[in-house]
Amino acid sequence: MKNDLLKRVRQAQPIVFNIANRVTPQVVANAIAYIGASPIMGEDIEEVPDLVKIAQAVTLNLGSTSQRVQSVMLAAGKAANAEGKPVIFDPVAAGATPLRRRRAQELVAQVDVTIVRGNLGEIATLAGFDWQAHGIDAGSGQADPALIVKKAAQQLKTIVVATGPSDLISDGQAIYRVDNSAPELATNVGMGDALDGLLGAFASQSKQVEEIAYAAASLPVAGELALADGIAGPADFLNKTFDHLANLTDAELSAKIKLSKVENEG
Amino acid sequence: MKNDLLKRVRQAQPIVFNIANRVTPQVVANAIAYIGASPIMGEDIEEVPDLVKIAQAVTLNLGSTSQRVQSVMLAAGKAANAEGKPVIFDPVAAGATPLRRRRAQELVAQVDVTIVRGNLGEIATLAGFDWQAHGIDAGSGQADPALIVKKAAQQLKTIVVATGPSDLISDGQAIYRVDNSAPELATNVGMGDALDGLLGAFASQSKQVEEIAYAAASLPVAGELALADGIAGPADFLNKTFDHLANLTDAELSAKIKLSKVENEG
Amino acid sequence: MKNDLLKRVRQAQPIVFNIANRVTPQVVANAIAYIGASPIMGEDIEEVPDLVKIAQAVTLNLGSTSQRVQSVMLAAGKAANAEGKPVIFDPVAAGATPLRRRRAQELVAQVDVTIVRGNLGEIATLAGFDWQAHGIDAGSGQADPALIVKKAAQQLKTIVVATGPSDLISDGQAIYRVDNSAPELATNVGMGDALDGLLGAFASQSKQVEEIAYAAASLPVAGELALADGIAGPADFLNKTFDHLANLTDAELSAKIKLSKVENEG
Numbered sequence: 001m002k003n004d005l006l007k008r009v010r011q012a013q014p015i016v017f018n019i020a021n022r023v024t025p026q027v028v029a030n031a032i033a034y035i036g037a038s039p040i041m042g043e044d045i046e047e048v049p050d051l052v053k054i055a056q057a058v059t060l061n062l063g064s065t066s067q068r069v070q071s072v073m074l075a076a077g078k079a080a081n082a083e084g085k086p087v088i089f090d091p092v093a094a095g096a097t098p099l100r101r102r103r104a105q106e107l108v109a110q111v112d113v114t115i116v117r118g119n120l121g122e123i124a125t126l127a128g129f130d131w132q133a134h135g136i137d138a139g140s141g142q143a144d145p146a147l148i149v150k151k152a153a154q155q156l157k158t159i160v161v162a163t164g165p166s167d168l169i170s171d172g173q174a175i176y177r178v179d180n181s182a183p184e185l186a187t188n189v190g191m192g193d194a195l196d197g198l199l200g201a202f203a204s205q206s207k208q209v210e211e212i213a214y215a216a217a218s219l220p221v222a223g224e225l226a227l228a229d230g231i232a233g234p235a236d237f238l239n240k241t242f243d244h245l246a247n248l249t250d251a252e253l254s255a256k257i258k259l260s261k262v263e264n265e266g
Numbered sequence: 267m268k269n270d271l272l273k274r275v276r277q278a279q280p281i282v283f284n285i286a287n288r289v290t291p292q293v294v295a296n297a298i299a300y301i302g303a304s305p306i307m308g309e310d311i312e313e314v315p316d317l318v319k320i321a322q323a324v325t326l327n328l329g330s331t332s333q334r335v336q337s338v339m340l341a342a343g344k345a346a347n348a349e350g351k352p353v354i355f356d357p358v359a360a361g362a363t364p365l366r367r368r369r370a371q372e373l374v375a376q377v378d379v380t381i382v383r384g385n386l387g388e389i390a391t392l393a394g395f396d397w398q399a400h401g402i403d404a405g406s407g408q409a410d411p412a413l414i415v416k417k418a419a420q421q422l423k424t425i426v427v428a429t430g431p432s433d434l435i436s437d438g439q440a441i442y443r444v445d446n447s448a449p450e451l452a453t454n455v456g457m458g459d460a461l462d463g464l465l466g467a468f469a470s471q472s473k474q475v476e477e478i479a480y481a482a483a484s485l486p487v488a489g490e491l492a493l494a495d496g497i498a499g500p501a502d503f504l505n506k507t508f509d510h511l512a513n514l515t516d517a518e519l520s521a522k523i524k525l526s527k528v529e530n531e532g
Numbered sequence: 533m534k535n536d537l538l539k540r541v542r543q544a545q546p547i548v549f550n551i552a553n554r555v556t557p558q559v560v561a562n563a564i565a566y567i568g569a570s571p572i573m574g575e576d577i578e579e580v581p582d583l584v585k586i587a588q589a590v591t592l593n594l595g596s597t598s599q600r601v602q603s604v605m606l607a608a609g610k611a612a613n614a615e616g617k618p619v620i621f622d623p624v625a626a627g628a629t630p631l632r633r634r635r636a637q638e639l640v641a642q643v644d645v646t647i648v649r650g651n652l653g654e655i656a657t658l659a660g661f662d663w664q665a666h667g668i669d670a671g672s673g674q675a676d677p678a679l680i681v682k683k684a685a686q687q688l689k690t691i692v693v694a695t696g697p698s699d700l701i702s703d704g705q706a707i708y709r710v711d712n713s714a715p716e717l718a719t720n721v722g723m724g725d726a727l728d729g730l731l732g733a734f735a736s737q738s739k740q741v742e743e744i745a746y747a748a749a750s751l752p753v754a755g756e757l758a759l760a761d762g763i764a765g766p767a768d769f770l771n772k773t774f775d776h777l778a779n780l781t782d783a784e785l786s787a788k789i790k791l792s793k794v795e796n797e798g
Contacts, residue, residue, distance in 0.1 A: 029721035050629035097316035233509025243765025363582035499775025
């Protein structure tokens with residue numbers, strides 16, 4: 001696959017407005033900056049319209065939900081919709097508690113989300129499918145993952161990016177699979193949140209599903225490059241992955257990505 | 267000392283629900299994930315009962331106290347008590363301000379805490395002994411440290427883990443000392459908070475005081491392994507320590523731990 | 533330039549009370565600890581007077597502004613003024629939204645700030661000059677940077693530290709330029725916030741403008757030392773820079789600093 005999306009992001013230097021969680025904002029901000037975009041965060045509802053105005057994408061994260069943050073996220077999402085700017089939503093641990101599920105569903109009901117990014121369990125929960133969550137981890141379910149992702153995309157009217165040992169990306173019609181992965185991406189808390197931020201940067205340049213799959217591969221490809229260097233453990237992995245992310249070129253990403261289209265009749 | 271507590275944690279993959287402070291949640295979450303457990307955080311009082319329900323341990327941190335967070339911590343602690351799940355409490359800087367001391371004492375008065383983890387000054391303050399604090403650092407006092415820890419454990423009816431150049435662990439009867447240490451653990455902000463999270467994971471498997479001493483040694487032993495590698499400075503130390511923590515085995519921990527029982531008549 | 537300010541900081545071990553933003557508190561706290569000072573954070577307005585009392589400097593950051601945090605910052609700033617303790621203020625992204633500009637201006641109007649630290653755009657905005665911001669980045673303007681900094685210092689009645697490819701430092705009379713820099717300081721989110729914390733530690737020992745210029749050079753000099761080691765990317769750079777910061781001596785800083793006095797008639 002040949003693509004120049006990374007180059008386009010670096011030329012555009014889009015501002016990504018993040019309403020992040022309280023745990024991982026530093027890695028989210030750094031990931032966005034490392035890829036060549038510009039992160040901004042803020043939670044005062046009064047300035048939300050202005051922050052959306054200067055941003056080229058908005059990323060929303062359910063991780064540290066509260067009634068107040070929910071209001072801010074809804075306002076940011078609606079403002080982004082009004083301005084035609086992409087909205088990325090991460091339903092963190094949506095299956096872990098009824099409150100999170102309700103808030104996640106409220107958000108997708110009221111905001112026109114461009115990309116929902118989560119693990120398979122979060123995606124399944126958000127779309128109302130049966131799933132057994134394990135805290136912030138994926139948990140387990142029985143249906144065909146590719147079909148879950150496709151049907152969730154149809155139902156939610158978004159692109160779905162479900163990350164895990166393999167990533168599945170669908171716009172409700174086509175399904176792509178990215179087979180790049182590194183187990184240490186799951187050991188480091190916040191790598192999904194970081195990817196949300198990256199997807200914000202990429203989605204400011206393209207909402208085409210195959211390009212989003214290409215974008216989603218940026219982090220696991222960087223992780224594979226880190227593994228190829230040899231790592232002493234998950235902290236060393238994180239540093240090396242982020243360095244490879246910063247140095248990643250379209251030529252390298254295009255060469256390393258293991259992208260395939262999933263045949264389906266769903 | 268032979269023990270298989272690390273293995274038990276990794277097999278159980280306990281979920282540790284953290285009400286962390288605003289400064290160090292990323293290192294807390296990573297430490298828990300690196301040891302093989304699963305962190306979850308949340309602060310909406312409405313979902314506290316549900317988060318306690320899915321968790322195997324609850325860790326509470328006074329670092330970013332507010333009336334709101336205090337209410338959430340009290341609710342989480344009481345819910346954990348009702349379900350018989352271990353509660354770890356860290357009275358961060360309890361001696362630094364009257365407000366913190368009052369909130370810390372309110373928490374131990376209303377919640378049945380399994381382990382209190384702090385530096386010697388925080389422990390002394392919480393138990394009402396005389397101590398001169400220095401911000402978030404330990405400060406200095408005159409009484410025999412082992413006796414302070416034992417009497418604090420008796421008074422608070424918990425296991426006390428007092429960390430510093432040596433760690434002292436007591437359930438109010440026995441006193442254990444762990445002589446593993448690395449000065450860079452104090453230079454990196456949040457290592458105590460990370461240990462709180464680890465103790466949550468370990469305490470989900472055992473509340474036996476000698477095993478808690480073994481658990482408390484996991485981080486300083488990892489630190490000593492980092493020092494043995496050679497470090498360029500405290501940031502390099504942190505990465506190497508966390509990598510050793512992730513790779514640590516019971517065989518290694520049992521071989522490296524410098525654990526002794528303190529004779530006492532207190 | 534010969535100076536022993538680093539040594540003085542390490543001997544005094546000042547406590548720096550930070551009202552930080554939600555994104556970068558970990559790097560701020562670590563930077564302060566690495567330089568040999570002691571960070572403390574807190575946001576409960578009830579304990580602000582007590583935290584100011586035990587601190588030797590107060591650092592305020594606009595990054596995660598809200599009405600509540602603004603009240604806490606105003607209270608902390610006024611308490612520091614009452615006790616004659618230095619106040620460092622960082623008007624993060626002051627030019628990005630009207631709300632931030634208003635809050636930043638309210639703060640400098642009500643608090644006697646010792647040092648304002650920002651990029652040139654934030655400084656220009658705070659002082660009311662014309663400037664085009666780009667999110668949290670500096671953006672661009674047309675006036676002479678040295679003159680902007682000097683005039684801003686005059687108008688705000690503070691020392692201004694404007695950081696960028698070159699740093700400019702002025703007390704409204706003299707202007708100093710520090711030509712040490714590393715581009716990766718801008719790629720890593722929070723390096724400015726970290727410098728704010730360091731300036732708090734330094735300002736507890738000196739408010740003399742040339743010494744503040746020396747203090748401001750600590751981070752870019754550490755960055756240059758990291759670059760001289762060779763770096764794999766921005767994450768590796770961050771670790772190495774922080775290690776050099778922790779190991780930095782006055783002899784090394786004095787030898788490496790590229791400090792010059794800017795001739796001016798403004």
